[in-house]
Amino acid sequence: MLRFNLLLCFLFLLPGKHLFAQNQTGKRYKIDRYNSIYLPLGEISFADKLVQFKVGNPPPIKKYRDSTQCLHEPNYRNYQTPNFISLGCGGTLTVAFTDNGFMNLPGDDLYIFEVGPSREAAKIEISQNGKEWVYAGKIAGGKSSIELSDAGIDNETVFYFLRITDLKELCRSISAGADIDAIGAINSVIKLTINADVLFDVAKYNLKETAKESLDSLAKIIKKVDKATILIEGHTDSDGDEISNLTLSKNRSISVKERLLKIFNNYEGYDFEVKAFGESTPRFPNDSDENKQLNRRVEITVLPPKDYYENLINK
Template identity: 60%
Template sequence: MTYVALSVCGTAQNDNKLHYTGSDGKRIYLPLGKISFADSVVKFNMGYPRPISKYRDSSQSLHKPNYRGYDNADFITLGCEGSIVLKFTNNGFMNLKGHDLTIFEVGPSRERTRVEVSTDGEHWIYAGLAKGGTSKLEFDDEKIDPNLLFYYVKLQDLKDECSGKSAGADIDAVAAINSVIRLTVNADVLFDVAEYRLKPSSKHTLDSLAQSIQVVQNATILIEGHTDSDGDEAYNLRLSDNRCQSVRRKLKQLLSKFGTYKFETKAYGETRPRVENSSDENKQINRRVEVMVFPPKDYYDSLPDN
């Protein structure tokens, strides 16, 4: 991977905005800040015994933790052996260095949940046990593929406490520590055929890309270039690299006043097609630029080596 470190003017995001505290007083650092929380409920299967009605609002598991006390209905109780599926809509998460996911479990008892993750909401991978309270999971412990980008989390209560008015684990929030944003643009929107200079008509798309990135003020941005299989393999590799550099220069310009960003570029040419290059439609899908927004490199440098 070619690493291009570029100094960008701007003010880094205030670290105080990146720390969130669980009900047990544990502080969690989220490198990409407020976008890092699950923000959509896909499915809630209430367990039995059921919690009382005021603890059944599944939306209380979304966004940042806001637990004020057991008498307030600001968390969701799963019920004994109940489960909930949450989705991250603004970002995904990956198995990267350090801890990857945090479960904010609250209430008077520490109740465990089984945690699974998914790229598509259909196929699930076991990610570990959240042990109650503010629990962090490290996907390396379960040997999870570091190339997968997940968008879904499933939590299932493990029947630690099946009595009282809030039987089952009490979930306040779920956050991705190794949060990642993936933005994909069809290359035909940005470039003419066999060209690497940006088309004038690409301005709106690039402005939208920059706006999506601006929600994070300190990040590493990886720009990947892909082509179809038409033409020579070496030529396609050079073309995808030149296109990466064009997008990098433009994004650097657009983001110069909004934060601190470092850029990486990686040209793949025709080597990573999404679909077979068997039709014009498929070839268009494979011609693309992918922009990945990761936590900043200095965050990973600060973590101890295993």
Template identity: 35%
Template structure:
């Protein structure tokens, strides 16, 4: 057999690696945890949701009294997967002394699981003192604790009530060490929800006609994609289906409509996703959990939605 040229071999190896990655998502082999990243002190961090675990959006950034210098003051560098390579590259954000960064999760939520729930990927061997707080709505904050030194993870058990889901994380630099200069304050590369559920949100206007709970034909494609994602997570999952409305109309009508819509969504998905009834929770929350202000058409549209929350298997 003739030997392949090195480039071809490398391309084939890369293709095999990528295909293996597609076939083995983080939750498919819990013992092996291919969705592992390496944090401070080369600590291996297993993230059951893989790349979906990381913060997705900057809500706000206040660089504090002694800010770091550009380009190390870009809060977006803390989004997505850890990508730090060296201190001369702006792959991370330096918070500044007393700097405060608020991040949001979009396709996932933070939940309390056994042990650590939240992990901050900081740059450098020493984690600079940073206070962490979490919030479900971005308004009501609960301080979880501080990370410092060799510790970059927190357990939210002491502040989370059973079943609560959090979409926001706030990091506030509180240390005096490393204050001022180019990289002032804590250097944040990425923030991951270890305790996490996947969150798939559907625009009610795509799934339903106004005031109705019968799926429109256009809903099929959206829900087929969702079914494929659920099936890729295996059978050891728990699903919560939540219906939500805007604030127009009475509370009672909105509760009824939101629950009927959540039921319609699961009735459709159940044909493709085989799960025992005990693994599925369906509820209507009416107008009680807005994700945007109810003072504009855009806000109303964002609030009218059905959410699927998927907890990965805990067989680790």
């Protein structure tokens, strides 16, 4: 046991370039006997919480009705082993992503691990908040990937909820309805927003002493992935003039980047991008102190690494 602890200490002391023993976040998952799909942010990319399951009619037999079987990484073995959930004819499954979100980025954005001998059709809808839903596409005839551009989804919104509705194509089998093993977001992201007041004094861009703690805990979340583009976006409220707000948000974003670089000890798996918005993109109207405080913020988005997209283009 002591030796094990010593080893752990040693791992933590390794210099930044070896923040991770090896790059391994991005993972390839089998989708059938011959094919696989690569998820650039790996394990976190899957839906991890069941929101609601409304079994269809007729329903599947009982052993195929365990709704938690659609969560986390895929683990389908064969049709006899109930490692998946059958929706039943017209059934609906709603899930949430808790340690990641997803968005429309280049290439396919979602992959539904629909399993079993027959590939049933299903409608996919997505939501930011679990209340308002937008149509995202359809899986049918063995096509299980979703390109959000095809449904006219913008490339800024981060979504956290997904709903699958069986389209009643195959209703008679013992596993009636679409059979879902896992729900993966190819274009997974981790979006973190910090209130600027936590990090900076009014009109200043050097980090407060107390900011370090917040950025340390933020860094821990980022470290769930070992290779990524980290986008840092600074925003202010509307007090003061536009140009100085733009400069302030830029300088603040750079301060955050520099601090993160230091925490990560210049680890080379992360590429940083900084964008300044000043007061141009408030989240709320700047009409109360409370709203202004919410508008003063730094948004950090962890995105799949650049080389993933370069490989997509070269394909």
